[in-house]
Amino acid sequence: MPSLRLRALAATLVLSGPLVALPALRASARPSSGDPAEGKKIFVVRCVACHKANGSGGVKLTGNPTPDWRDAKRMADPKHDDDSLRVCITNGRPKSGMVAWGKTGQLKPAQIENLIAYIRTFSKK
Ligand code: HEC
Numbered sequence: 008m009p010s011l012r013l014r015a016l017a018a019t020l021v022l023s024g025p026l027v028a029l030p031a032l033r034a035s036a037r038p039s040s041g042d043p044a045e046g047k048k049i050f051v052v053r054c055v056a057c058h059k060a061n062g063s064g065g066v067k068l069t070g071n072p073t074p075d076w077r078d079a080k081r082m083a084d085p086k087h088d089d090d091s092l093r094v095c096i097t098n099g100r101p102k103s104g105m106v107a108w109g110k111t112g113q114l115k116p117a118q119i120e121n122l123i124a125y126i127r128t129f130s131k132k
Contacts, residue, residue, distance in 0.1 A: 037089060037090060037093075038088075038089050039089045039092075039093070039120045039123035039124050039127070040120060040124075041117070041119075041120030041121035041122065041123055041124035041125070042121050042124060043121070043124040043125040043127070043128050044125075045118075045121040045125075046118075046121035046122040046123070046124050046125030046126070047125045049114070049118055049121065049122055050122060050125050050126075053108075053113075053114075054122070057073050057104070057105075058073050058076070059073070061077065061129065062075070062076035062077055062126065062129030062130075063075055063076070063077055064076065068103065068104030069102065069103060069104045070100070070102040070103035070104065071100070071102075071103045073105075074087075076126055076129040076130060077129050077130055078130060079130040079131075081130075082127070082129075082130040083130075089123050089127075092123045092126060093119060093120075093123060096108050096109060096114070096119045096122060096123070097109030097110055097119060098110055
């Protein structure tokens with residue numbers, strides 16, 4: 008009898024393995040825990056010229072235009088998860104004219120988190 012119970016336990020562990028592993032696979036997509044109100048304060052000073060006050064973008068400098076952050080479908084795409092926004096704000100997109108705010112030390116990681124949280128509000132209206 009104990010061996011049966013043990014086997015059942017083993018089966019449970021094996022079966023739940025993939026379920027436990029799934030979040031680990033997505034662990035790189037670390038969601039932002041920033042404060043959108045704080046993010047807005049930076050946004051209106053440093054980002055608004057290219058991304059527009061309502062996040063609509065459409066400003067083209069040397070490459071890709073700024074994206075439309077009001078587009079909820081676009082923003083729900085894993086390609087545009089918080090990690091991708093974080094990488095872009097940190098390293099910039101030199102070809103398109105997007106500034107490497109993090110790498111150049113112009114913004115601290117906590118400020119970048121606040122900006123990500125604010126950017127998310129445009130598609131939640
Ligand atoms: C000089 C113009 C300019 C300024 C100022 C600017 N950006 Fe950008 N940004 C761009 C351009 C152009 C792109 C599109 C890059 C591409 O797709 O190649 C972009 C892309 C991005 C992206 C990727 C967005 C996505 O959904 O794919 C993020 C995030 C971003 N900017 C955040 C910011 C933040 C935050 C600020 C202010 C601290 C800022 N940007 C200021 C020009 C600018």
